[in-house]
Amino acid sequence: MQYTKLTDFQVDNFQTDLIEWFKENQRTLPWRENKDPYRVWVSEIMLQQTRVDTVIPYYLNFMREFPTLEDLAYAEEDRILKAWEGLGYYSRVRNLQTAVREVVEEYDAVVPRSRVEISKLKGVGPYTAGAILSIAYGQPEPAVDGNVMRVLSRVLEIDEDIAKPKTRKTFEEVLYELISKEDPSSFNQGMMELGALICTPTSPGCLLCPVRTHCRAYKKGIQDTLPIKSKKKKAKRKRMAAFVIVNEKEQVLIEKRPETGLLAKLWQFPNVEVDSHSFNKETMALSLSEQVGETIILGDCIQKVEHVFSHIIWDIEVYQAKIEAVGSEDATHRWVDHHQIEEFAFPVSHQKIIKHYFDGV
Numbered sequence: 001m002q003y004t005k006l007t008d009f010q011v012d013n014f015q016t017d018l019i020e021w022f023k024e025n026q027r028t029l030p031w032r033e034n035k036d037p038y039r040v041w042v043s044e045i046m047l048q049q050t051r052v053d054t055v056i057p058y059y060l061n062f063m064r065e066f067p068t069l070e071d072l073a074y075a076e077e078d079r080i081l082k083a084w085e086g087l088g089y090y091s092r093v094r095n096l097q098t099a100v101r102e103v104v105e106e107y108d109a110v111v112p113r114s115r116v117e118i119s120k121l122k123g124v125g126p127y128t129a130g131a132i133l134s135i136a137y138g139q140p141e142p143a144v145d146g147n148v149m150r151v152l153s154r155v156l157e158i159d160e161d162i163a164k165p166k167t168r169k170t171f172e173e174v175l176y177e178l179i180s181k182e183d184p185s186s187f188n189q190g191m192m193e194l195g196a197l198i199c200t201p202t203s204p205g206c207l208l209c210p211v212r213t214h215c216r217a218y219k220k221g222i223q224d225t226l227p228i229k230s231k232k233k234k235a236k237r238k239r240m241a242a243f244v245i246v247n248e249k250e251q252v253l254i255e256k257r258p259e260t261g262l263l264a265k266l267w268q269f270p271n272v273e274v275d276s277h278s279f280n281k282e283t284m285a286l287s288l289s290e291q292v293g294e295t296i297i298l299g300d301c302i303q304k305v306e307h308v309f310s311h312i313i314w315d316i317e318v319y320q321a322k323i324e325a326v327g328s329e330d331a332t333h334r335w336v337d338h339h340q341i342e343e344f345a346f347p348v349s350h351q352k353i354i355k356h357y358f359d360g361v
Helices: 011-025 037-047 052-065 069-073 077-084 091-106 126-135 146-155 165-178 184-197 216-220 281-292 348-360
Strands: 236-246 252-256 271-273 297-308 312-322 333-336
Touching: 011 165, 011 184, 037 052, 037 091, 037 126, 052 077, 069 091, 077 091, 126 184, 146 165, 146 184, 146 216, 236 281, 236 297, 236 348, 281 297, 281 312, 297 348, 312 348
Parallel strands: 236 312
Antiparallel strands: 236 252, 236 271, 252 333, 297 312
């Protein structure tokens, strides 16, 4: 049964115009060198919520480090986190390793070809499954991301709120009818490319669009009002204090974050959330001394860092501190020098602290 939005829509002509444009104008990207499903998989996980230009060097380095499914499946987690350092959303790479290990052990190192099987893998949602199946295996499976929803909202004049999970089902339904059965790989990539390069969130380049003649929003002059997207809740701010604690060997203390939760298992400088009204350096020095097991001499604020997550903003005041001893270590606390610190994976906010502190030393 044809989806009602495709009534009187020239499906074949739309497919042809989109695919021909994609083949002539596609960007040269490293994950497009071949259609190996593992390479497609890694690139799609990296590209979630991350710009293409940012991903390219990470992707190239990651594939050098872990060129095969087996290499990634059994790599040490700290090594994987270091290769991912700076991309954020670290649960993505942890889930990727778990899923890759399952593919190696349960599927003889062959990425599943069916949507049912591939969707059971950890971290593989509907979009990732559709992208792998269509790009790597040439199957007519929809891959619905923000770019695709934006394009279809305008082309077919769909006025449903794309921020609502149920709306994705609408786009999947229409794409099963709209996708090219002969070349689903080029079709899906063409949709993604069109959304990234021309049918952009603001000021879409309609005069350059290869499917402009099919676009209902363009014909009505309402392309700037679509898609409909409800606003996110405003991110909450948290005031934090972080401490660069130096021992008598000029080493700094780093600690490993908890096993679960935000930025799990990454390394950081000791830090706490502070109450703006009760923050007291003397009290903080005593608390740090108890944690470290040595008397802490707390200095001045040397840096301020703002880091924005999707739901929260950290306002970090960075303080220098010192102990008149070497200091002890355990499984979650290390004393490291300038060269050693490069071996550990830090969240972006604490990478800024590293750069500021060591560049100034």
